[in-house]
Amino acid sequence: MATQPTQNAVPSESPRDLKFNAGKIDEFVTSFVQQYIDRFGKAHYTIEGLKQLVLQQIYNLGWNLRGSFQDGGTVTSAGDLLQDESTNIWYRWDDLETLPKTVPSGSTPASAGGTGVGKWQPVDVADVLRKDLASSSPGKGASLVVLESGDSVQKAINNILAIPQRCTHAANLLADGSSIIIECFGDSTMWGSIPGATTTQDPKNSVAELQTTLNLLFPGKATVRNKALPGTNLESLLNGTDGGPGTFDSRMAASDALVIFSNHCLNDCNSFQSDEHEYKENLYKWVNIVRKYNKIPVIVTPSIISPTDDGKEYQQKRMPAFLQAQRDVAAEMNVDLVDNFYYSHKTSRMYKVTDIAGDGVHLTQASYQAAGRNLAIPLLEPHFLNKPGDLSGLATSYWKDTITNARAIFKVDSRFGSVLSGDSIATPQNIYYPVVLDNPTDDTTIAFGGLQGTGGGYGVFTYSGANGDARFSGIIDFKRSNSQDYDALFIPKICKLGAGLHILGVLSSTGLNGLNFTFGGALLLPRREVSTGYPDGTGRTQSRLICTGDEIRFSAYFAKDASSQVAFSLKGNLYTDTSNSLVINNALGVLTMVAGGVTTNIGTLTQSGFQDCRIVLNDDRTISVSVGGFSATSTAMSASLPTCYVSSPGVYSVRKP
Numbered sequence: 001m002a003t004q005p006t007q008n009a010v011p012s013e014s015p016r017d018l019k020f021n022a023g024k025i026d027e028f029v030t031s032f033v034q035q036y037i038d039r040f041g042k043a044h045y046t047i048e049g050l051k052q053l054v055l056q057q058i059y060n061l062g063w064n065l066r067g068s069f070q071d072g073g074t075v076t077s078a079g080d081l082l083q084d085e086s087t088n089i090w091y092r093w094d095d096l097e098t099l100p101k102t103v104p105s106g107s108t109p110a111s112a113g114g115t116g117v118g119k120w121q122p123v124d125v126a127d128v129l130r131k132d133l134a135s136s137s138p139g140k141g142a143s144l145v146v147l148e149s150g151d152s153v154q155k156a157i158n159n160i161l162a163i164p165q166r167c168t169h170a171a172n173l174l175a176d177g178s179s180i181i182i183e184c185f186g187d188s189t190m191w192g193s194i195p196g197a198t199t200t201q202d203p204k205n206s207v208a209e210l211q212t213t214l215n216l217l218f219p220g221k222a223t224v225r226n227k228a229l230p231g232t233n234l235e236s237l238l239n240g241t242d243g244g245p246g247t248f249d250s251r252m253a254a255s256d257a258l259v260i261f262s263n264h265c266l267n268d269c270n271s272f273q274s275d276e277h278e279y280k281e282n283l284y285k286w287v288n289i290v291r292k293y294n295k296i297p298v299i300v301t302p303s304i305i306s307p308t309d310d311g312k313e314y315q316q317k318r319m320p321a322f323l324q325a326q327r328d329v330a331a332e333m334n335v336d337l338v339d340n341f342y343y344s345h346k347t348s349r350m351y352k353v354t355d356i357a358g359d360g361v362h363l364t365q366a367s368y369q370a371a372g373r374n375l376a377i378p379l380l381e382p383h384f385l386n387k388p389g390d391l392s393g394l395a396t397s398y399w400k401d402t403i404t405n406a407r408a409i410f411k412v413d414s415r416f417g418s419v420l421s422g423d424s425i426a427t428p429q430n431i432y433y434p435v436v437l438d439n440p441t442d443d444t445t446i447a448f449g450g451l452q453g454t455g456g457g458y459g460v461f462t463y464s465g466a467n468g469d470a471r472f473s474g475i476i477d478f479k480r481s482n483s484q485d486y487d488a489l490f491i492p493k494i495c496k497l498g499a500g501l502h503i504l505g506v507l508s509s510t511g512l513n514g515l516n517f518t519f520g521g522a523l524l525l526p527r528r529e530v531s532t533g534y535p536d537g538t539g540r541t542q543s544r545l546i547c548t549g550d551e552i553r554f555s556a557y558f559a560k561d562a563s564s565q566v567a568f569s570l571k572g573n574l575y576t577d578t579s580n581s582l583v584i585n586n587a588l589g590v591l592t593m594v595a596g597g598v599t600t601n602i603g604t605l606t607q608s609g610f611q612d613c614r615i616v617l618n619d620d621r622t623i624s625v626s627v628g629g630f631s632a633t634s635t636a637m638s639a640s641l642p643t644c645y646v647s648s649p650g651v652y653s654v655r656k657p
Contacts, residue, residue, distance in 0.1 A: 002023075003019045005020035005039035006039070007040070017039060024036055024038065028047060031046050031048065033048065051096070063079050063081050063125060065081055065090070066081060068083045069082055069084050069107040070107070071105055072103055072105035074100050075092070076100040078099075079092070084108060091122055093113070093121075094116075094121045101113070141154065165291070166335075167259060168378075168381065170258055170259050170379055174221055174222065174379065178221070179222070179223070180223075180258045180259060181223045181225070181257040182222060182223065182224045182257055182260075182261065183261070184206075184207045184210070184227055185227045185228055186261070186300065187228060187229070187232055187264060188230035188231060189263065189371075190263040190300070191229065191230050192205020192208070193230055194362065195359035195361075195364065196358065198230065198359075204365050205226070205368050206368050206372035206375060207224055207225075208224075209368065209373055210224050213376045216464065216503055217376075217398065217399075217400045217434065218400075227244070229243055229244060233264055234262070234268055234283065235268070237264060238282060238285055249292075260290045260295050260296065260298065261300055262286060262298070262299055263301075263340075265279075265302045269316075269319045276321040276322050276324070276325050279322055280325040287329065296336070297336070298375075298378060299326050299329065299335055299338070301323055301337070301339050301341040302341060303340045303341060303363055303367060304344040304345045305357050305360055307360065338374050340371045342499075343370070346440060347370070349439075349440060350498060370500055373464075373500060373502065374501050377500075380434050382435055383397055385435060385437055385446075385522065386439070388524050389523075390523075391521055391523040391524070392435050392522050393415075394409070395418065399420075399431065399432060400430075401420060401422075401430065402429050402430045403429045403431070404422075405423045405424070405429070406421070408420075408421050410486070412520075414520060416487075416520035418520065419451050419519070420518065421451065421516065421518045424517060425509065427509065428508070430505055432504075433503070433504050433505055433521075434504075435502060435504060436500065437498070437499050437500065439499055440497060440499050441496065443526065443527050444524050445492070445524075445656040446492065446504065446523070447491050447522070447523045447524075448490045448504075448506065448522060449487065449519075449522070450488060450518035450520045451484060451485070451516075451518040452479070452484075452488035452490075452642060453480050453483070453484035454482065454483075456518075457508070457513055457516060458477060458513040458514050458515075459475075459476040459514055460473070460476060460507050460508075461476060461505070462504070463503070463505075464502075464503045467507055470496070471495075471496050472492055472494060474492035474494060474549070476490045476506065477619065477621065478515070478517055480639055480640070480642050481639040483574055485573055485642055488643045489523065489545055491547045491548065491550065493549055495656075495657070506519050525656060526656075529653065529654050530651065530652070531544050531651075531654070532646075532649070532650065533646035533649050533652065535647055535648060539647060540575065544646075545573060545644065545645055546570055546617070547617070547656075548617045549656065550656060551655045552614070552646070552653070553653045554651065554653070557611075558586050558589075558591070558610075558627070561589070561608070562586055562588065564586075565587070566648060568584040568648050569584070569647045569648040570582040570644040570647060571644055574642070581596070581641050581642060581644050582594070582595040582596075586605070590605075591603050591604070591605065591627055593634065596637030596641060598637050600625065600634040600635075602627050603627065603630030611628040613627050620636060621636040621637045621638075622635065622637075
């Protein structure tokens with residue numbers, strides 16, 4: 001019969017309690033149950049219970065996978081596990097007092113001590129896997145998940161995070177004065193096949209123009225290599241069947257380039273060997289290979305093409321789907337895209353398609369150059385001018401200048417915010433400014449902003465560093481007869497630019513009668529505009545400013561017997577310009593024009609009536625004027641007219657050159 005304890009307070013010296021407690025000590029030490037009940041009915045842990053409690057805490061911290069019975073191993077703590085590879089079951093050693101436990105290779109749980117209490121105990125590792133997958137400790141989390149390539153997910157993530165994915169990285173390297181290498185892959189339109197002589201390479205192909213453009217802005221800092229092969233497509237490049245040295249992967253492994261361009265599309269969509277879905281998969285592969293070697297991929301769409309008479313019209317109709325694949329992959333994979341199709345298609349409203357693609361596919365030299373300049377867009381991060389009124393200044397923009405004499409940048413009260421300035425010397429000094437046009441300038445023109453003052457001289461507009469270019473050129477007259485206007489505008493005589501990137505600039509030297517020259521930015525203006533004058537003086541706050549080169553047309557009533565009539569007037573842009581800069585007067589039918597201190601006789605009316613009038617502000621500081629059947633040109637003024645606005649009432653129209 002079991003001993004019945006008393007309910008005496010602790011400590012009790014009752015023999016019954018002492019005998020009862022002796023039995024409980026035996027239960028505490030030798031029992032495999034986890035708890036025993038004391039004489040007051042309260043539960044306490046046995047040694048086995050304490051052991052399981054400690055083990056559970058260890059298990060909560062996670063198991064340690066130490067190998068297999070077949071390979072051998074040593075367990076040193078309660079959380080160490082070995083796997084029986086024949087059953088894929090993991091075991092822990094239950095007799096903690098005998099740790100460490102060494103298992104020789106070629107063992108099984110049975111041969112290495114047996115299974116059961118105090119021996120090898122099977123363990124469910126599902127909780128361990130969940131904890132390890134959620135862990136941020138080294139070797140756990142994404143490191144436990146393996147891709148088809150054999151790399152862990154963590155390694156793939158590290159590779160993505162570690163590489164410079166976008167060209168902004170390369171742009172910053174160039175801006176900081178570092179050097180980079182660029183390689184351009186593609187078909188014959190990247191290589192530069194001449195229309196009608198496709199085995200001959202145009203020396204001013206797109207890749208060569210990219211080099212020229214980068215040389216202007218980053219002299220000696222960029223090396224551009226033409227790796228394109230005519231007649232190839234993206235799949236042949238990847239497989240190494242394009243005639244190049246090995247697979248694309250092996251070429252990337254051996255390449256020291258940072259930026260990799262691909263202009264593969266035309267031959268891909270002109271072949272029934274693949275559709276747009278396969279092409280898209282090849283683009284994914286191409287991007288991943290480039291990034292695998294820590295390089296920056298850039299996808300390039302082809303320029304616009306037109307149907308030819310060689311029977312391939314049906315193939316060319318497949319092109320839109322392939323273009324969309326390029327754009328989709330670029331967006332999905334965060335890849336820079338140079339959309340030459342977009343820019344050339346926009347340009348085709350000003351230039352015929354045959355002026356872009358000479359034989360329907362291969363580009364004319366000017367179009368190769370345009371496509372090549374566009375390749376520099378992601379490396380420059382230039383400002384974009386999309387619609388009239390858009391402007392681009394020196395702020396947050398990259399430009400290059402070669403000013404060595406009196407170089408300065410002024411923060412000024414102008415629409416551009418600051419002005420770059422220099423003084424002319426015999427050696428030409430240049431300012432190169434990249435800007436991207438979303439549309440061609442068939443109905444717009446570009447004005448440069450800057451300082452016009454009494455110390456100004458002459459400069460010229462340049463295009464890609466060249467003076468007198470047929471696309472963008474003219475004279476800049478920085479001289480003003482009084483005051484300093486930091487918000488002056490200058491219009492080129494020629495502005496025939498397609499959509500895309502252009503390197504516009506200013507050149508000055510004493511050989512060009514240069515003195516002080518400046519640059520504040522570029523402003524897109526409508527080429528033709530109709531408006532009304534601002535006799536209340538508010539014209540200076542409007543965007544409809546009149547500049548050298550402009551042609552102004554209006555109609556006015558001239559009274560033959562009027563003693564003093566101002567038919568038309570222009571006033572300077574500054575608040576200090578209180579007097580009109582140009583006036584057309586009628587005094588009893590005698591018509592004169594007064595501008596810049598010069599009076600020009602126009603003619604004498606014989607009767608009153610409305611007259612059509614035209615004024616042209618010439619870039620040689622003369623002004624041509626016609627009223628009805630009369631016309632005259634003034635002698636040259638000592639300085640050009642300032643940037644003005646129409647200060648007389650009435651409707652007028654302006655045409656920019």
